[in-house]
Amino acid sequence: MARVYNFSAGPSMLPEAVLLRAREELPDWHATGMSIMEMSHRGKDFVGVAEKSEADLRELLAIPVNYKVLFLQGGATGQFAAVPMNLLRGKSKVCYVNTGLWSEKAISEAERYCSVAIAASSKESGFATIPNRADWRIDPDAAYLHYTANETIGGVEFQDIPDSAGLPLVCDMSSNILSRPLDISRFGLIYAGAQKNMGPSGIVVVIVREDLIGQARTATPSIFDYKKQADGGSMLNTPPTYNWYLLGLVLEWLKEQGGLAAVEARNVRKAEKLYAAIDGSRLYSNPIEPGCRSRMNVPFRLAKTDLEKTFLAEAKAAGLVNLEGHRSVGGFRASIYNAMPEEGVDTLIAFMREFERKHG
Template sequence: MARVYNFSAGPSMLPEPVLERARDELLEFRDTGMSVMEMSHRGRDFVGIAEKAEADLRDLLAIPANYRVLFLPGGATAQFAAVPMNLLRGKTRACYLSTGLWSEKALAEAQRYATVTLAASGKADGFTRIPPRDEWHLDPEAAYFHYTANETINGVEFHTVPEVDGLPLVSDMSSNLLSRPLEVERFGLIYAGAQKNMGPAGIAVVIVRDDLVGQPLPSTPSLLDYRKQAEQGSMLNTPPTYNWYLLGLVLEWLKDEGGLAALEARNLRKANKLYAALDRSAFYSNPVEPSCRSRMNVPFRLAAPELEPLFLKEAKAAGLVNLEGHRSVGGLRASIYNAMPEAGVDALIAFLAEFERQHG
């Protein structure tokens, strides 16, 4: 078997030790005589899996006791609606920052339930920079402030937690949660789809402060009601049990790798060497302002765009796959999440140099 280096933005590659353990436990989990996929979600064995996943997540992120941790179906997109439904709490306004396609989607969904104030937007600059803090216009009457911590398509990432004048801070961290340590206590709510750094597609994590749980909009579906999900241990309905199990295996792997400080150091090395390779060549370019370049998603272009199909073909032959840019922007993109080993980034850098030598 020859595994490739998978640079997909999501679903992304998973750590090989996780896949190997899942393979070994596929037919029988421990001594249960059955697969995790066959277990009752309310049975003792699966409840143990779920409880350990929450404990490991709390440990990795140092989540304070006054926060609920939910494991929910529907990915991050379902949370675009769930956030305003749960957090307006009698108010009618919310404040959003737009830094790329995903924050635009979150904003558009929120407009179905609230009057949305646009704090600032990077659209005029092609979403290649984060608008400076002194350009933001905050709404003091807003129920919360929302931002997307990392934009997978445009390759823009926040490297510090923004100050928002006391508004409850909400963040979509689908593509960088668990890639570095985080001060959870600075947030009212964090949500993330799993399929970047946490596991397979189909499950999302919500970390929400106790005082923001309850008082949802009357029209809120039960499955999107944080209070009801918290009361039922995220099992208001049958959850995506196998996805939850795999997420738990990834959390164990992260702990075995030394935790988030060790992962951050590795992710910095990977990103820095890849950006350096792009920057030292006139054949390649990255459009993002250096101060907010993403550690997770690196979009780039060729000086001769007509060579991109050949680049992708030859990269695939070299075992480097899913380097296409998002269909909305084109170009090329390397997603280098936690599971991408440094050897994969080194292989990509070597390929970049060889392709330039042959075609530059």
């Protein structure tokens, strides 16, 4: 069976070249006579894979030397708790910007450990925009300012890095990391689940400035202590070795694509043509303020809601799958991460136009 165009929000599609290489190397990695998933994480072969993954990530994102890179477990959800456990550093208050469901989940978890001040929120708008920066209220006594760079459900994305008023800036970048060049020095900490742009689910990357670690709460489990994980090479326990290996293959693929500047240019083209098709239609609509629209996740609705099941069925028959919107909002959503080729977006647009011609 031919591969479909998979518009899933996560776990998302992986580059076909990565899957083919992984298949080739699966039973016998580099003439070792065994699969990489069978190797000791302490052995020189896997340590080499881990070190190369970090080096490639540092190169792609131009990560400064005073930042630690950790490859951990527990996903971004685990980091919702790990961030306050590590970064409170004796303080009792933090600031969060609320732009959608994932912001709300991060806020709810942080409230277990400290007082959370909402610096800004777009909830009243139905999370259709990003709060005007002039209206943010950042408490100077807070330990850090947190925001979610891209909300996969609502389809809202920050197009630049917000000013944190002198506080360490913390960002959940799970769904748009590696989609564009980034000034890491603007951040105190970035965390990102891998299953959107970096690899399969089961591994999360943390990029944290060195001066912010080493002061975790006393009750912090060792596995969530950034300093202990940094000192242990992200291997306090057995890491998800195969996931780490696949993440490394994706990083190599990104370098082969020309790096993040080239990747961003392609992502811009994909998003612009899909939004243009939606905006130019009488059948489809997108609710997000244009300046805040996500390049990664494009939600849309049909003017004729009775056609929703027909749309999904015909799309699937055309090889376009996982276009359902999140269960909390309904409608449709096309996730067009790095691995989605431009031809996939073109095919979706052609299908949408033909569907409108027949049913609109």
